[in-house]
Amino acid sequence: xxxxxxxxxxxxxxxxxxxxxxxxxxxxxxxxxxxxxxxxxxxxxxxxxxxxxxxxxxxxxxxxxxxxxxxxxxxxxxxxxxxxxxxxxxxxxxxxxxxxxxxxxxxxxxxxxxxxxxxxxxxxxxxxxxxxxxxxxxxxxxxxxxxxxxxxxxxxxxxxxxxxxxxxxxxxxxxxxxxxxxxxxxxxxxxxxxxxxxxxxx
Ligand code: VGL
Ligand code: ZN
Numbered sequence: 001x002x003x004x005x006x007x008x009x010x011x012x013x014x015x016x017x018x019x020x021x022x023x024x025x026x027x028x029x030x031x032x033x034x035x036x037x038x039x040x041x042x043x044x045x046x047x048x049x050x051x052x053x054x055x056x057x058x059x060x061x062x063x064x065x066x067x068x069x070x071x072x073x074x075x076x077x078x079x080x081x082x083x084x085x086x087x088x089x090x091x092x093x094x095x096x097x098x099x100x101x102x103x104x105x106x107x108x109x110x111x112x113x114x115x116x117x118x119x120x121x122x123x124x125x126x127x128x129x130x131x132x133x134x135x136x137x138x139x140x141x142x143x144x145x146x147x148x149x150x151x152x153x154x155x156x157x158x159x160x161x162x163x164x165x166x167x168x169x170x171x172x173x174x175x176x177x178x179x180x181x182x183x184x185x186x187x188x189x190x191x192x193x194x195x196x197x198x199x200x201x202x
Pocket of ligand 1: 017050119151152153154155156
């Protein structure tokens with residue numbers, strides 16, 4: 001029986017993060033069948049959607065002369081400059097067609113403010129502006145969250161760390177995630193998650 005206190009949070013399974021997309025995560029689509037199967041086991045199911053305006057500050061293209069994947073210091077901290085991806089209303093921003101979205105209770109969009117990125121499903125990258133997800137989960141009595149999706153070392157990890165900080169029991173199903181792995185970001189994210197008490201499961 002699916003427990004009403006346990007939520008599955010499916011992070012950013014969108015066309016642009018899958019093979020053929022603008023910020024493709026290697027093998028990003030290989031996790032979809034498992035995610036579809038896992039949804040039935042949870043009392044609460046949430047999907048997140050990276051949802052950027054075309055003038056978003058995280059796009060290298062919006063910083064003349066800046067290289068893709070270089071770093072820039074923003075008022076809220078260091079920011080990776082990404083290829084343009086998940087532009088609001090684009091096909092790339094749509095969920096991968098293989099993902100079963102009907103079982104979802106909530107779709108939460110993030111990264112929709114031009115001036116700030118939002119990796120986490122809970123807070124924007126200033127670590128203080130909420131997305132509203134914590135309030136939703138609390139109101140529904142959720143105490144444990146399981147995270148799957150893309151990418152392990154960015155949006156999944158940031159979400160897991162915030163969830164742990166907010167007091168949820170947190171599990172990441174690594175087999176249902178795939179990583180970008182930029183300059184050691186995966187090893188770093190795994191270490192931070194382990195230190196925060198996040199359970200890294202297969
Ligand atoms: C993501 C980079 C930029 C992610 C989103 O979903 O992990 N990564 N935007
Ligand atoms: Zn993004």
